[in-house]
Amino acid sequence: MFQFAIHYGLHFGLPLAMALIFFRKLWIRAYLIMICAFVIDLDHLLASPMFNPNRCSINFHPLHSYYAIGVYVLMLLPKFTRIFAFGLLAHIVSDLADCWLM
Incomplete structure (x- = not known):
C-alpha cells in the first residue's frame, strides 16, 4: 500500500508541483499537459503480461528506455516541447521511485 501511494502520489503530485513552481501563470494548462x-504508458501494451507488479518499467518498456529518456531530456530545449518533456521526465522519476521501492 505504501509503494502504491508513493507511486501514484508522485505521478500526480510531482507534475502539479512542477507546474506551480515553473509555470505559475499557466499552471493549470501546464499540469494538464504534463498529465x-x-x-x-501505452508501451505497457507490448509487454506480456501487460502488468507485473514486480517488474521495473525503466529500461524494460521502449518508451521507458534510457534512449527514450535521453530524447525526453533533449525535448526540454525547445520551448514548444518543454512542458510535455517535464511531464515525461516526472513520469520517469515516478516509475524510478517505484523501482527503488521494490
Missing part, C-alpha cells in the same frame, strides 16, 4: 505525458 498527458501518461501516454508513454
Whole structure:
C-alpha cells in the first residue's frame, strides 16, 4: 500500500508541483499537459503480461528506455516541447521511485 501511494502520489503530485513552481501563470494548462505525458504508458501494451507488479518499467518498456529518456531530456530545449518533456521526465522519476521501492 505504501509503494502504491508513493507511486501514484508522485505521478500526480510531482507534475502539479512542477507546474506551480515553473509555470505559475499557466499552471493549470501546464499540469494538464504534463498529465498527458501518461501516454508513454501505452508501451505497457507490448509487454506480456501487460502488468507485473514486480517488474521495473525503466529500461524494460521502449518508451521507458534510457534512449527514450535521453530524447525526453533533449525535448526540454525547445520551448514548444518543454512542458510535455517535464511531464515525461516526472513520469520517469515516478516509475524510478517505484523501482527503488521494490
